[in-house]
Amino acid sequence: MAQSNLYIGLMTGTSLDGIDAVIVDMQDSTPRLIASLGAPLPPQLRAQLLQLQSASHDEIHLAQLAANAHSLACAAVVATLLEKAQLKPNAIMAIGNHGQTIRHRPELGYTLQIGNHALLAEHTGITVVGDFRSRDVAAGGQGAPLxxxxxxxxxxxxxxxxxxxxxxxxxxxxxxxxxxxxxxxxxxxxxxxxxxxxxxxxxxxxxxxxxxxxxxxxxxxxxxxxxxxxxxxxxxxxxxxxxxxxxxxxxxxxxxxxxxxxxxxxxxxxxxxxxxxxxxxxxxxxxxxxxxxxxxxxxxxxxxxxxxxxxPVSSTASVGIHPDWVEAFAFAWLAERCITRASANLPAVTGAQGSRILGAIWPN
CATH class of the missing domain: 3.30.420.40 (ATPase, nucleotide binding domain)
Structure with missing residues (x-):
């Protein structure tokens, strides 16, 4: 694993409008944004993800295909982001990948964010941290907001x-x-x-x-x-x-x-x-x-x-972070917390039984 303070955060949210990606320097107590990039979701992938928001025929097969497509789209965004920042993959410690939520049922003990993290690691050559919400749900929490x-x-x-x-x-x-x-x-x-x-x-x-x-x-x-x-x-x-x-x-x-x-x-x-x-x-x-x-x-x-x-109501730009990048920034931060084995949930927020290290790691 690379020894670096640089992390990538990837976010595709409920709006399904695109992939947000950032590179963040975690060296200091205040994380610093190095580069950012937004890319629309490919229309076919967006349609697949929308279909998966409700029950349908052959869901397991469709979800796996969508997870693969989602990870390939993320890999392409990461490649463009690295090129923009003039960085090589080995300069990045890890990618924090939220994945795409297709079911969120914490009252039934599960939440599902699809994304083939192994495929993303394979195509980027970078360690991937994903599945951030499940541990909080396992501890009795909502798994959100993180x-x-x-x-x-x-x-x-x-x-x-x-x-x-x-x-x-x-x-x-x-x-x-x-x-x-x-x-x-x-x-x-x-x-x-x-x-x-x-x-x-x-x-x-x-x-x-x-x-x-x-x-x-x-x-x-x-x-x-x-x-x-x-x-x-x-x-x-x-x-x-x-x-x-x-x-x-x-x-x-x-x-x-x-x-x-x-x-x-x-x-x-x-x-x-x-x-x-x-x-x-x-x-x-x-x-x-x-x-x-x-x-x-x-x-x-x-x-x-x-x-x-x-x-006063204003955007986060007034305190130094453009509103488009805050969520992706957060998942870079969550990846760093996982890699360094630091807890990242707030039990008072999610209702979990205690502090937990969030995420699973797919090493490169």
């Missing part, structure tokens, strides 16, 4: 109560208290329902800048109906995904309605903002909210959050 420990290491302030808000397909938040209190949990849908609706009506994968949502009117009765979802009132620790917030969930709330498509989009944007705001305020009044993930680019969503929270 990023609050990273948020604590990188974003905590002794002078402020900060919220780090990741808005991907699903939204999750970390409360970083100046008194060292840390909590974190999934608040509900981030972009996932908005993405589904705009793809259904306009063929786009996402609502750029939230422009379509901004063009519509929020439907108060529909919003109130959606906010009756029991998950929102469930106490932390809690986590969710496409297993709950999917097309059928949305369709059930639209039965018998004939609303304008833009108004539904506006309401879905409000649903994300309201559920996030309620979750944040349940923890206290923060001094600052720092947003990362694709939702940081949704101007309408950011506007609604600013209206509902009596504190």
């Amino acid at each position: 990023v609050p420990a990273f948020h604590q290491a990188v974003f905590a302030s002794p002078n402020q109560n900060r919220i780090i808000l990741n808005i991907g397909g699903i939204a999750n938040l970390s409360w970083l208290g100046q008194d060292q209190r840390i909590t974190g949990f999934d608040s509900g849908p981030g972009n996932v329902l908005m993405d589904l609706w705009i793809h259904q009506h306009r063929g786009a994968n996402y609502d750029a800048d939230g422009a379509w949502a901004a063009s519509g009117q929020i439907l108060p009765d529909l919003l109130a109906d959606m906010l009756t979802e029991p998950f929102f009132a469930q106490p932390a620790p809690k986590s969710t995904g496409r297993d709950l917030f999917h097309q059928t969930w949305l369709d059930q709330h639209l039965v018998g309605r004939n609303d304008k498509a833009a108004d539904v989009q506006a309401t879905l944007c409000a649903l994300t903002a309201n559920s996030i705001s309620q979750a944040i305020l349940s923890q206290g009044t923060p001094d600052e909210v720092l947003v990362c993930g694709g939702g940081a680019h949704n101007q309408q969503l950011m506007h609604l959050l600013t209206q509902q929270l009596s504190c």
